[in-house]
Amino acid sequence: MKLTTVGIDIAKNVMQVHYIDIETGEIVNKPIKRAKFLEHFANRESCLIGMEACGGAQHWARQLILMGHQVKLMPAKFVKAFNVRNKNDAADARAIWLAVQQPGKAIAVKTEAQQAVLALHRMRQQLVKFRTMQINGLHGLLTEYGEVIGKGRAALDKAMPIVLERIADRLPSMLLDTLREQWNGLKQLDAQIAEIERRLREWMKEDKAAKALMEIPGVGVLTASAAVATIGDTKVFKSGREFAAWIGLVPKQTGSGGKVKLQGISKRGDVYLRTLLIHGARSVLAHAKQPSLWVEQMLKRRPLNVVVVALANKMARTIWALLAHNRLYQTDYVSVKPA
Incomplete structure (x- = not known):
């Protein structure tokens, strides 16, 4: 069954809702007061609801999921590309309605x-x-x-x-x-x-997951607890590489005509978690008595700050792997690509 796609621009007192009625084909774009918001979706069939990941979005997402709807939270920068004219509630709701139908990485709904x-x-x-x-x-x-x-x-x-x-x-x-x-x-x-x-x-x-992350060199109380809470559901990411890219620990790409140039890190995603990972990686390089062979080889051919970010990227992938596969950290573990 095809779900009705709904775009919602949330606010403190009035929510703007945009969708197309399946039965009549009518374009509906109307405001709903906060007190009547959940009531509007209470007796409807399951919908695909898109919202910007802003203040209050997590609360409304949890309430709508309990009603049987599917909710997709999206970064505001992703939605902005679909608002091509005036900036108002009706235009924002329509932009969210367009954005939720596009492929893209959703933000996990947290408990x-x-x-x-x-x-x-x-x-x-x-x-x-x-x-x-x-x-x-x-x-x-x-x-x-x-x-x-x-x-x-x-x-x-x-x-x-x-x-x-x-x-x-x-x-x-x-x-x-x-x-x-x-x-x-x-x-x-x-x-x-x-x-x-x-x-x-x-x-x-x-929390067993946070305790497991504490075993990773460079991951302390702040990084472990923030990572577990920020990731939410590990199924949102297909791999540790995708998680590291979502945090912004991968090179930014620019180019045209088939020529791609790699620049500094993209700095996308959660700034706080990325900062913790980079500080943790820097502490490992500063205080490790015997750096790993991988770190020693990197230091010979790359500047220190580049090695710090590379190690932070590796830590992010390790964090995702431990949470996704429910494993404990092993110093000598070697990952094997599945056949």
């Missing part, structure tokens, strides 16, 4: 537990960003009064008491008190970040 893990990662990332901003702000403010402190958190913590004592006689107390509060606020941010990491470690004790 609430997987989204909870990713939420912890996003909040931790935000706190780290705030902490970095606050450190840089203190450096900049003190420079205005001739107090130059070395880079990094350790240099700031070491110099701050001395600097505050030195400038106490020539600057107003209201500024000194504020600087001291901002400096002490860094410890509060440290505590919040550490608490989130503790909760992630507690969650990993109950």
